Amino acid sequence: MASLSGAKRIVVKIGSALLVDRVAGTLRDEWLHALAEDVAMLKARGADVVLVSSGSIALGRGALGLGQGALALEQSQAAAAVGQIRLARAYEDCLAPHGITTGQVLVTLEDSADRRRYLNSRATLETLLSLGVVPIVNENDTIATDEIRFGDNDRLAAQVAVTVGADVTVLLSDVDGFYTANPAQDPTAHRFDLIEEITPEIEAMAGDAGSGLSKGGMKTKLMAAKTATGAGCALAITEGSKLRPLKALEDGAPATWFRPKGDPQAARKRWIASMKPQGFVSIDEGAVAALRRGKSLLPAGVTNVTGDFGRGDPVAILGPNGEGLGAGLVRYTGAEARLIQGCRSGDIEAILGYPGRAALIHRDDMAT
Template sequence: MASLNIREARRLVVKIGSALLVDQAAGLRRDWLNSLAEDIAAIRSRGTDVIVVSSGSIALGRRLLELSPTDLALEQSQAAAAVGQIHLARAYEEALAPHGIRTGQVLVTLEDSQDRRRYLNTRATLEQLLKLGVTPIVNENDTIATDEIRYGDNDRLAAQVAVTVGADQLVLLSDVDGLYTSNPSIDPEATHIPVVDRITPEIEAMAGDAISGLSKGGMRTKLMAARMASDGGCAMAIALGSHDNPLRQIENNNRATWFLAQTDPQAARKSWIAAMKSKGAVAVDDGAQRALRNGKSLLPAGVTNVTGSFGRGDPVAIQGADGASLGVGLSRYTSVEAAAIKGLQTRDLPAVLGYDARAALIHRDDMVLQ
């Protein structure tokens, strides 16, 4: 079970809302951002991976383009995002660079998590950035996203990122310090809830009804994010983020609401993969079978046969030399590509495929063995 203290996090995702990063005049709150950078540096110094999911591009771009402070047309919002994203990325780079931290910008849409191929590509990119010591700054790609391919809020985007990278903790920095039994702005008897073991209908009712306008501080979307995160093995906190050094404040036990993880990230991912219906199969030799049992990825060199028709990211059955089922995994190649490279050494793949290729046909993190 994930810890309820950031100090124990292995991989932490932090979500920053526009209201925290940008002031009422649509100017960047640099002092606050610098204090956040101090927190991130301190957390990273303990060996914890940190990913930031940040709003603010449209708010910054709106001011720079001198657009209306009221609702914008879709194309105006997309233009504002295009301009604002550059300034947002630069702001994080300037805040984190003095601490020796490199940053990388990752822009995603809802389609990137719904399509398995895009999902795997996003996961691989984020993993590689973390391995290289980079702090990814993730935002929704508002420059191209239309309503049907939008998350629409960065709470759920942050939860999806947390599940994608196998984070064990997610912190939503907000303008509220957690979940209450009712709306504290209108009910003096409202009680703060420090820990939620499981999201029940009673807990959901405390978030208010978005249709009636009683939802407080976007709490309904935060609960949706909490359910996604906790089901994916990630504990989540809702905490007040307006003061300086907000993550340090949480470490020092400032008020927050923690939602407990219902499993661990690896088990949640394995369950997700195991529930998929295979679209094909790959047979492996005895050496590959032993390697898989020892926790290795499946390389093309160990594959002896490919059957079925599947695309990148599709689930495929893994079979032993005797035809027995060994498990299932998500293929990083199409069935046509897999058939072309079966039995080949990694160094020979580019000559056959015509492009630089991934070493593993099925990565160990995308595999469930029986």
């Protein structure tokens, strides 16, 4: 069974009901500071941590005195604008004493649906993690409308896990796992410790037991588990209201684990390799040798570019004799790639007139 102990990159989803007192609309400071101890524990052993946190609307509505009833869209967006500042400051205040730097990342569904924006998000998150930062990710409720919403941060957490190549995702919930039925209504319901595969029978057991401050139920958690495990990431559902819930999970607290299909890197490479190429990039022997050492493809090693492709599109990589070497998601358009082919990365800005990324195709976006 998967666990936190050996995980190198972990995504943790925190719901509004855990973070914000439902009646007072204020932050649960003791709980958040205890969670910070868990994050510090994981970071100390060398793991990367991403927190996907709800709470901006719940905090904002409390600050604005909007009460507990349903909010109009514009009221939700206003509450998010006020609450997001408080949420970011709270995470900074509780993690800074542990020597941990935080960064705020606000996204919408379009950021994952559009390949170019997806690659930009991936590059930003990867850079933050490489610098030791703990990104605090939330849906951009200030501008998001229904048609561009993830709808629930369970789904967002799974998508973030796919984006950063996490090996474990933890959904901190108000229940301690996935049950055969709603345990509050059916005394015979029992919890699954491990789910190997999400079958139609498993899906039929999911209900819509959301709390007053959260949007999701077990259906959204199963959707998240499908997304995460399909990308090689294990997922756990566990009860999160106790202090230090991640340490409790590691120590054997009740939970349901969903087994991943393969590992994140292999799943991503299969996804890239399955795409239809929108163009071709030919490279020289030096670049071939660099790719075999696991390096990114730089413009200097490119000898020819064919196709009218856009940023983020899949392209085939060809060797000096036209042999297929693999595929990758390109960081420049076809026109841009032709202008910088054969050039050093330091010359890109002078050629294009604006700064560009050093790699034409990053190694993480390549299947060879």
